[in-house]
Amino acid sequence: MKREHGSSSGCPLDELKHFSPGDDQRERLTFSRTHAVLVDAALFNSGGGLLPQPGKDVWLSSCVKMPSSPSSRMLTSGLMKQASQTKRWEVISKKLSALAKKTAASAEDVEDAIMKYNPKYKGQWSFDALCSFVKAVPDTESFFSKLLPKMAALALKLPEFVKKAVPLLKRGSSASISLSQAQISCLLANAFFCTFPHRNATGGSTEFSQLPSINFTRLFGQWSLQKKEKLKAVLHYFHVVTDEHTKPSGLVTFERRCFKDSEMPDWKRCEEKMNKLHVSSHGTIESEGTGLLQVDFASSWVGGGVLGSGLVQEEILFLLHPELIVSRLFTEKLGDNECLIITGSQRFSRYSGFADSFQWAGPHQDNLRRDQWSRLKRKILAIDALHYKHERDQYSMKHVSRELNKAYCGFKGRDPNEPDIATGQWGCGAFNGDAQLKAVIQLMAAAAAHRGVAFFTFRGEELQRGLQQTHRLLAAEGTTVGKLFLLLEDYCAVQRASGPHVDLFHFISTSRSQL
Known part of the structure; x- marks a missing residue:
């Protein structure tokens, strides 16, 4: 059955390689020097389910510093107002236990708890968005008040759910982390209640300056209609994972891939030709x-x-699959030759719109099959494009090569059975990328990686037609990636010269004799 949708061209979508029932991992779930498994792999391999792997607390800058660690301490005022050090988890447990025992809790209760173990930020953190959300959305107050105690109870299970140190996926190294969905939900509940230590201060001199923020403080302040829709998605996720009948029970793997320069193609001499392409404007x-x-x-x-x-x-992708947010807990900033691949994340929500028009559109039932490691058959690839202050800056072969290498890093599979690629206007929009140039770059990287492409232009019918025609021309004439790279050199030279913008697809069409 063909899965066509809207205006499309090129090969049918079903001709691209998808996950299939026979694509299960063949090897047993095992931990190694480069694969941290936070569940008991031996028990899982023998059919015993997903239970936490025993371990010990590690308070090092190479690992996540956990809020439940005995080494996490805070200053408190004692008798005669003398400051003394207290285990921070004791304060967290006291406040969250009080929340968990309530039959109904409020946004003000959340603020009170969070500020009790983050006193340094009193007067700096705002909770107006959280408070306004509860009042602005019909029936939310009752739903929210009953959900909060369940979320607090989930956060308190951290020492029980995560017993082994969580290593950081550090820049410059290929490594993976596999966690159960239950462990992820517990970690995210702690992020919601802002319990993670050493993760609030930002800047180049801070201990974890190469990691994104993880505590939810910024989501709670500066009310906007967009924050309202974000909170709907986040709270729906917690509603599902705190319900005994709907909480998920699989595994998710986060893999950081780092390529050496020697592993990158010599783009000028690359002999690969265009692979399959499906283009759709819908x-x-x-x-x-x-x-x-x-x-x-x-x-x-x-x-x-x-x-x-x-x-x-x-951001929309992370709201539909909130388990992706936990990657911010342990993934350092990506380098030019790195990507992050997440296998097994669950989709919880539907949506409509984009940016200012984004709206949460209700629950999503995820019916994907699971692989041998109990991961949903979904792979998400995080690759960051360059952000150009001035559009003309991108017409440099140094920048083109960087984007080729970045896309190749993500597209190059470790296994020949890995599926083809679903992508679109990567690095365009707010990053000021040229949609035609970015599309050609991705086709070249996919060809070098021997992967087909489904390209969604998001209602861009002109881009859809132009890309299809250009791909058909390149494929018909057997144009190699190396020859197309040389043509891009000429194109960039023309673009950087003063004058009007030159359409890349037209340039390719009229420069065939140079190929």
């Missing part, structure tokens, strides 16, 4: 691209502004 990566490697148009700080004011492709 449909989305996260829906019609299901079963393919779905590209997250990422920030180098994964998740971008999901916990702040951002609300474009990456």
Whole structure:
């Protein structure tokens, strides 16, 4: 059955390689020097389910510093107002236990608890968005008041759910972390209640300056209609994971891939030719691209502004799959030769609109099959494009090569059975990328990686037609990636010269004799 949607061209979507029932991991779930498994792998492999792997607390800058660690301490005032050090988890437990025992809790209760163990930020953190949300959305107050105690109880299970140190996915190293969905929900509940130590201060001199924020403080302040829709998605996720009948029970893997320069293609001499392409002006990566490697148009700080004011492709993706947010807990800023691949995340929500028009559109029932490691058959690839202050800056072969290498890093599979790619206008919009140039770059990287592409232009019918015609021309004439790279050199030279903008697709069409 062909899965066509709207205006499309090129090969049918079903001709691209998707996840299939026979694509299960063949090896057993095991931990290694580069794969941290936070569940008991031996028990899981013997059919015993997903239970936490025993371990010990580690208070090092190479690992997540957990709020439940005995080494996490805070100053409190004792008798005669003399300051003394207290285990921070004791304060957290006291406040969250009080919340968990309530039959109904308020946004003010959340603020009171959070500020009790984050006193340094009194007067700096605002909770107006959280308070306004409860009052602005019909029936939310009753729903929210009953959900909060369940979320507090979930956060308190941290020492029980995560017993092994969580290593950081550090810049310059390929490594993976596998966690159960239950563990992720517990970690995110702690992020909601802002319990993670050493993660509030930002700046180059702070201990975890190379990590994104994880505590939810920015989401709670500066009320806006966009914050309202974000909170709907986040709270729906917590509603599902705190319900005994609906809480998920699978595994999710976060893999940081780092490529050496020697592993990158020599683009000028690359002999690969264009692979399959499906182009559609309708449909989305996260829906019609299901079963393919779905590209997250990422920030180098994964998740971008999901916990702040951002609300474009990456932030929407993270709101539909809130388990992705936990990647911010342990993933350092991505380098030029790195990507992050998340396998097994669950989709919890539907949506409509984009940016200012984004709206949460209700629950989503995720019916994907699971692989041998109990992961949903969904792969999401986070690759960050360059952000150009001036559009003309991108017409430099140094920048083109950087984008080729970044896309190749994500597209190059470790396994020949990995699915083809679902992508679109990567690095365009707010990042000022040229949609035609970015599309050609992705086709070249996919060809070098031997992967087909489903390209969604998001209602861009002119881009859809132009890309299809250009791909058909390149494929018909057997144009290699190397020859197309040389043509881009000429194109960039023309673009950087003073004069009007030159259409890349037209340039390729009229420069065939040079190929």
